[in-house]
Amino acid sequence: GENVEQHPSTLSVQEGDSAVIKCTYSDSASNYFPWYKQELGKGPQLIIDIRSNVGEKKDQRIAVTLNKTAKHFSLHITETQPEDSAVYFCAARGLEKLTFGTGTRLTIIP
Amino acid sequence: EADIYQTPRYLVIGTGKKITLECSQTMGHDKMYWYQQDPGMELHLIHYSYGVNSTEKGDLSSESTVSRIRTEHFPLTLESARPSHTSQYLCASRWRQNTEAFFGQGTRLTVV
Numbered sequence: 555g556e557n558v559e560q561h562p563s564t565l566s567v568q569e570g571d572s573a574v575i576k577c578t579y580s581d582s583a584s585n586y587f588p589w590y591k592q593e594l595g596k597g598p599q600l601i602i603d604i605r606s607n608v609g610e611k612k613d614q615r616i617a618v619t620l621n622k623t624a625k626h627f628s629l630h631i632t633e634t635q636p637e638d639s640a641v642y643f644c645a646a647r648g649l650e651k652l653t654f655g656t657g658t659r660l661t662i663i664p
Numbered sequence: 665e666a667d668i669y670q671t672p673r674y675l676v677i678g679t680g681k682k683i684t685l686e687c688s689q690t691m692g693h694d695k696m697y698w699y700q701q702d703p704g705m706e707l708h709l710i711h712y713s714y715g716v717n718s719t720e721k722g723d724l725s726s727e728s729t730v731s732r733i734r735t736e737h738f739p740l741t742l743e744s745a746r747p748s749h750t751s752q753y754l755c756a757s758r759w760r761q762n763t764e765a766f767f768g769q770g771t772r773l774t775v776v
Contacts, residue, residue, distance in 0.1 A: 555723070588764065597670075597754050597767030598707075641705050651697065651712055651722070652765055657705035 556581040558646050560655025567634050568663050575658045577644035578626040586647035587620060587627050592657075593640045601642075602629070634662045667691050670755050670768035677745055677775055685740045685771045687755030693766075694759065696738040700724060701752040701770070713738055745775040 557580040567573045579587075585606035590598035604611045604618045604627065611618050615634075620627040631638055639662045644655040668689040677683055687696070698711040699722075709722030713732040727749070728742050738757075742749055752772050758765040 590767075595769075597756075597770050599767065600764045603764065643707065651709055653709075653723075654699075654707040657707075659705065 556584060556646055556653040558644060558653050558655045560644050560658060562658060563656065564659045564661070566661045566663055569634055569636060571634055573629075573631045573634055573638070573660055575629045575642055575644070575660070576626060577628070577646075577655050578624075579646040579653075580625065581646065582622075582625065584646040587618070588645050588652070589616075589618060589629050590643045590645065590654075591640045592643065598643055631660075636662050636664060638662050668755065668757055668766050668768045670753075670771050672771060673769060674772050675774070677773070679744075679746055679775055681745050683742050683745055683773070685753055685755075685773070687738045687740070687768055688736050689738075689757045689766070690736060691757065691759070691766070692735065693757035694735065695757060696732065697756040697765070698722070698728075698730060698738070698740050699754040699756065700726065701754055703751075707754070711740065745773075747775045749773060750775050 560577045588603035591601045592598040602616050602618050604620050615632045617630045642658045645652040671686045694715040696713045699707045700710050708724035710726040711730040713719050719730050728740050730740050752770050754770045755768040756765045
């Protein structure tokens with residue numbers, strides 16, 4: 555089955571700086587890669603996703619890059635703000651289910 | 665805003681009790697999922713369903729059971745709760761394979 559590794563597990567960033575979270579996956583057949591943000595006391599919510607026919611996607615301060623050859627994808631958050639503090643999960647679509655990474659706790663330092 | 669609801673949000677229950685965690689969605693999604701989330705964040709898939717009368721076990725072995733009699737409901741049942749079942753349980757649904765999965769708010773279960 556699919557295996558997704560996510561790094562780092564914790565990340566502290568000064569407000570205004572950029573944050574990068576990286577994931578690798580094992581199944582070369584995977585073709586859908588979403589990123590979820592989970593705030594305290596809530597369920598994860600999709601913030602951006604990318605499909606395998608695209609190398610990069612951007613939505614305001616958030617961008618995702620995908621390298622299918624190397625089987626890794628990354629989340630980039632620029633101009634970080636306090637409300638970006640949360641747990642972030644990457645995921646890769648396997649056969650019928652999404653396989654999640656282990657999560658990154660991002661803390662924005664004011 | 666996702667139309668997927670979990671009840672209760674919090675539950676404290678004694679060992680040996682039978683409990684059912686409810687999950688409902690009004691989006692008409694065929695695929696539904698239950699995840700168990702550790703205090704350390706990691707999400708573990710414990711059950712999923714392709715549609716009515718379809719249930720499958722996930723990656724993490726669980727003593728819970730699920731049913732899918734109606735498209736919109738995917739309840740999870742523990743016949744005899746134990747302290748080791750203490751965790752956060754998250755329900756999710758989606759329409760097709762390469763589309764967004766919507767999550768409920770979660771049920772935080774504590775077995776004492």
